[in-house]
Amino acid sequence: MILAxxxxxxxxxxxxxxxxxxxxxxxLVVAGGIVFFYEGVPIGPLRYIPYAGxxxxxxxxxxxxxxxxxxxxxxxxxxxxxxxxxAIAQAADTKTRQQDIDAAAQEYIDRQHSDAGRxxxxxxxxxxxxxxxxxxxKPAVCRPAGISAGVSTRLxxxxx
Numbered sequence: 103m104i105l106a107x108x109x110x111x112x113x114x115x116x117x118x119x120x121x122x123x124x125x126x127x128x129x130l131v132v133a134g135g136i137v138f139f140y141e142g143v144p145i146g147p148l149r150y151i152p153y154a155g156x157x158x159x160x161x162x163x164x165x166x167x168x169x170x171x172x173x174x175x176x177x178x179x180x181x182x183x184x185x186x187x188x189a190i191a192q193a194a195d196t197k198t199r200q201q202d203i204d205a206a207a208q209e210y211i212d213r214q215h216s217d218a219g220r221x222x223x224x225x226x227x228x229x230x231x232x233x234x235x236x237x238x239x240k241p242a243v244c245r246p247a248g249i250s251a252g253v254s255t256r257l258x259x260x261x262x
Contacts, residue, residue, distance in 0.1 A: 138164065139164060139165065140164050140165050140166065141164045141165075141166055142162055142163045142164025142165075142166065142167050143162035143163075143164075145158060145159065145162055217260050220256075220260055221260070224253055224256050224257060227252070227253055227256075228250065228253045231250050231252075231253065
């Protein structure tokens, strides 16, 4: 009476049990168990169901699936390390380039300050040449328009 509700289940499982323990069925059950352990049960897209998928996959995945997942994790860790090292190298390169740019800007500013004094000196020299009294030994000629050769040469040296 207590086992009466199990009667339909036992009616179905009885022939399966007798075949599984027979001479032909036992090797099939062993082979099936080996394949199940090694390959697992293919659950396909069911593994992507949130919460239930990972639990189901952990129950029915075989050795191949576990090794595949471990390989994926190792590859992801390797790529994350490579990305981290690349980011460090890029940051160092960016810092070096920024230092080069800052040095060039400072050099430009320093050159402008040093050029200001040289330009003022050249302008004074140009005015002094213009204010020189005429040489009485030379005939009076019209002064050519432009900058004198000495001032022009000194201006070319600083790039003006």
